[in-house]
Amino acid sequence: MRSRLRLTLSLPLAALLACGGSTNSPSSAGNPLVTGDYVFTISPAGSAAINFTGALTVTGTSVTGVLRYSNPNAACVSATQDIGFIGSVANGALTLTSAAFSSSTATLTVQLPLSGSSGLAETAGGTAVIAGGSCALASTSLLAAYIPSYGQSYSGSLTGPVDGTLALAIAESAADADGQFPVVATITYTGTSCSFSLTPVTGLVSGYTLSLGNGTTAPNSEIAITASSTTSPINVNMSVFAGISCPIGSYAGTIH
Secondary structure, three states, rough: OOEEOOOOOOHHHOOOOOOOOOOOHHHHHOOOOOOEEEEEEEOOOOOOOEEEEEEEEOOEEEEEEEEEOOOOOOOOOOOOOOOOEEEEEOOOOEEEEEEEOOEEEEEEEEEOOOOEEOEEEEEEEEEEEOOOOOOOOOOEEEEEEEEEOOOOOEEEEEEEEOOOOEEEEEEEEEOOOOOOEEEEEEEEEEEEOOOOEEEEEEEEEEEEEEEEEOOOOOOEEEEEEEEOOOOOEEEEEEEEEEEEEEOOEEEEEEEE
């Protein structure tokens, strides 16, 4: 997915050109659950949604995971803390129990198989309860979503200071120790009067979210990209700063 240029994308999910990332689909693989990238969205009544996001590793009926907890209603634990989970698949359900975080323990129960879609994610319903500590939560409905790999090539038209075509090629690797998926990308913009190409741009995928660039060395120092795969078609907003041959300003459009 780099220089002092910034893009914001909304990308669909795909399982192409990945390098060991979450490449399989539970339905296409014929399994109720596969190793990969997951989001567990908890929806308390009258409150903003809460998410556990990260990677699950499935070995037979045994499941382990590293997830991070994001609760806009109460900052009971750091959003960057890795939380280990262990669990199993039995009687058509996945049950995951966390290690303690802020003296709390979470139990997530998902009714399998994953099917249907939320965007292009495969989903299933269930419940979540967090017992004890400052993160405590009564039993609440959740939506579990399996997020296929971002590894794919995208292209489309943008309008801005210089209209043109954006091409984005992404390769995604297996999860790291934090339950996030490293990615490497090439970004090319071909405008009517300017163009640039940046590679390799590195970043991470966590749940629905892709983040690229925004580092300290070129080309990551030249670009920053964020993307959300919750919507389709792919909406793109690109802000260009100093250091790119195309004019400073905001660019917008769609890619697919």
